[in-house]
Amino acid sequence: MINPEEFLAFLKERRSIRSYLDKVIPDNEVEMILEAGRWAPSASNKQPWEFIVIKNKEILREISKKAFYGKHIKRAPLAIAIVGKIKENPNYYTQDTSFASMNMMLMAWRLGIGTCWTGALEREAVKEMLGLDEADYLLTILPMGYIKGNIPQPTQRKNLNQISREM
Numbered sequence: 001m002i003n004p005e006e007f008l009a010f011l012k013e014r015r016s017i018r019s020y021l022d023k024v025i026p027d028n029e030v031e032m033i034l035e036a037g038r039w040a041p042s043a044s045n046k047q048p049w050e051f052i053v054i055k056n057k058e059i060l061r062e063i064s065k066k067a068f069y070g071k072h073i074k075r076a077p078l079a080i081a082i083v084g085k086i087k088e089n090p091n092y093y094t095q096d097t098s099f100a101s102m103n104m105m106l107m108a109w110r111l112g113i114g115t116c117w118t119g120a121l122e123r124e125a126v127k128e129m130l131g132l133d134e135a136d137y138l139l140t141i142l143p144m145g146y147i148k149g150n151i152p153q154p155t156q157r158k159n160l161n162q163i164s165r166e167m
């Protein structure tokens with residue numbers, strides 16, 4: 001098992017990365033990232049998700065145009081679209097897919113691959129590009145690539161005493 005202090009340090013080291021090297025991510029690493037998503041918890045273990053690996057530069061460019069703060073997407077060697085299958089877990093598909101996305105981001109980070117959650121997105125337009133339908137919820141697009149330049153400084157966090165309490 002991983003040493004707890006090292007694990008906490010690992011969690012703290014992760015950053016959202018918006019600058020990527022123009023370097024192919026090998027298939028075995030992409031597969032490890034997908035595997036990390038596959039092993040995320042889900043309500044009633046329904047696994048209501050689909051992960052779409054997008055390598056097509058033109059599609060990445062088009063998605064980038066539909067992201068309000070996602071110009072970096074077009075510079076990523078690939079992105080993974082995380083899709084919730086609404087009918088498969090109607091009450092929990094957002095939570096389930098969110099856990100999958102976190103697992104993938106952490107696996108990627110361990111591989112030296114930066115990712116960035118995309119929230120501000122014209123979802124309907126991107127869904128159409130990906131051939132999704134109304135029973136699909138596009139949670140996020142996770143662009144990913146080896147980190148270009150320096151790892152950004154940590155973003156600020158609230159203090160524990162501001163956000164936790166005992167009873």
Ligand SMILES: Cc1cc2nc3c(=O)[nH]c(=O)nc-3n(C[C@H](O)[C@H](O)[C@H](O)COP(=O)(O)O)c2cc1C
Pocket residue numbers: 014015016017018069070116117118119120121155
């Ligand atoms: C739900 C959600 C939506 C986000 N949307 C975007 C986004 O649209 N564009 C972007 O560049 N970063 C986005 N981020 C990344 C956050 O800005 C980032 O996680 C936050 O500033 C903390 O920085 P860190 O991830 O480096 O710790 C999003 C993160 C989350 C969790």
